[in-house]
Amino acid sequence: MKIFKNNSILIRGFMMVICFAFFTACEEGPNFKIQEYPEQTATGISHTSGYPGINVTITGTDFGTLKGAVKVYFGGILATNVVSCEDTKIVVQVPAGAISGKVSLQVWKHLNDSFAEFTVLPAPAITSVVSSNAINTVAFPGVDTVTINGINFGTDASKAVVSFNGIVGPIVTIANTKITVLAPNNFNTGFVTVTMGGLTISGTPAIVNPTAAGDITPYFMSNTGVIDAKGGGFVRGAYDGSRWGALGAPWITNTAGLNRGNGIGGYAREQWNGRDGFICWETWSDKAVVNGTIYQPTSMALPAGSYTITFNYYGEIQTDSSVYLEVAAGGNGIPVLANISTALASVLLYNGTTIGDTKPNFGGDVTLNFTLGTSQVVSIGFLGNMKGRATKGNYFLGKWIKLVKN
The missing domain is CATH 2.60.40.10 (Immunoglobulins)
Known part of the structure; x- marks a missing residue:
């Protein structure tokens, strides 16, 4: 009993120490503040x-x-x-x-x-953007007007600013549902915006400046193939149901270029290459090509300036044969071999294959540069003079073509 009593005294003393420490800690705790913000x-x-x-x-x-x-x-x-x-x-x-x-x-x-x-106020809104150009997404600076259709534009031109990808264009007319504006100089291809009363709204589609540097293929050419690892993708017009055909518009193939009979040639469905649709001449089975041409005129006049055409192709063109990439003034075709010097520019494609053989051969790009002193339509195309042979004749295959303004 004595032992228990002594233990009880010790326990009570220990509890008193703990309580003292607790209350002391509470007295010295953090000093909380309530932040009062002044009335705004x-x-x-x-x-x-x-x-x-x-x-x-x-x-x-x-x-x-x-x-x-x-x-x-x-x-x-x-x-x-x-x-x-x-x-x-x-x-x-x-x-x-x-x-x-x-x-x-x-x-x-x-x-x-x-x-x-x-x-x-009722907000303005754009419903469409249309150029006066024949291609309604293209606007020549200082020449073509662009019509912006929509609502709530008002009638005061001083209260509206029209920009072509950041470049302001002069307003010609303004009505509550329509604004017309002249395409400004040096604008970059992009979306047209209207700013009124601090609000900026954007319209579609984008308006293209065809005089600006860059890839202009979609605006001046069409049916140009697909630029990827395998190429192909040219659209055919006539077709024999198997392999051969003729290129579709706007490409024009002359009679000499239709070397497969039945009014076809200049196009092939070479599926073993992994894609359908190529510019193609082959002279196996003694199907020669003599001054055959395939060309298309640009959809509208190219502005004055310098240009580069890039053409991706594969060739087993033998040393006694030739295929040229050409550019000629006007929209009526490209010159034949005897008159090739009259072209604006031309380049001979690879023709180092041994006569009667399929090698050596070439696959890759060729470039052709030309300069226009004045704005004009040009014809871009290919001139072929390829000997025919019973087997292992000439072979020329085009994958895609691109036009760039420098």
Whole structure:
């Protein structure tokens, strides 16, 4: 019993030490503070009317700098985009569903229920963009006009700015549903925008500047094959149901180029190459090509300047035969071999294959450069003079062609 009594005294003493330490710690605990933010004061708004989507600036005092603490309502509709917040300025985007009426501002718990009125205007919208050019997605600078169709443009040209991928174009006419504008100099291919009352809207499709440097193949040529590892993809016109055919428009093949009989030739369906549709001449079975031509005129006049044509092909063209890539002035074709010097430019494709054999051969690109002093339509195509043989004749296969303005 004595032992138990002594233990009990020790336990009580230990518990008193613990309690003393606990209460002492509580007395020396952290010093918590409650942060009180001053009540904000809104004194004005930069616009009292405008379109959903524009930015407006609210001025005043004690806004703080935390965007997450700010709520702005337009006619009771909460703005979802507070752009920036400074102690004396808040920039906010008018929400899409804004309603005309009072503007309310809340910063933390401080609410100013109605410090301004805002009138929501019907927003302009673009429904289509069309060039006066024959290709309605192409506009020559200073020549073609572009029509922007839509709604709510108004009739005051001073209140609208039309830009072509960042370059401003002069407005010719403006009506509530249509703006016409002259394509500006040096604009880059891209989308047309209209800016009104702080709102910028964009239209489609993109408008192309054909005088700008770069790949202009889609605007001046068509049926040009597919640029990838295997090539092919030229579209045929006539077809024998098996392998041979003639290229489809706008390519034009002369009679001499239709060397397979039945009005076909100059096109092949070489499926063992992994893709359908090639420019092709083959002179096996004594099917010679003598001054055969395949060409197409550009869809419109090329602007003055320098150009590069790149052509990807494969050739087993023998040393007594030839195929040329040519460019000629006008839209009526390319010259035959005797007159090839009259072409604007020409280049002989590989013709180092041994006579009566299929090797050596070549596969790859050839380039042809030419310069135009004045704007004009040109013809781009191929001239073939290939000997016929019973077996192991000449073989020429084109995969794709590209036109670039330098």
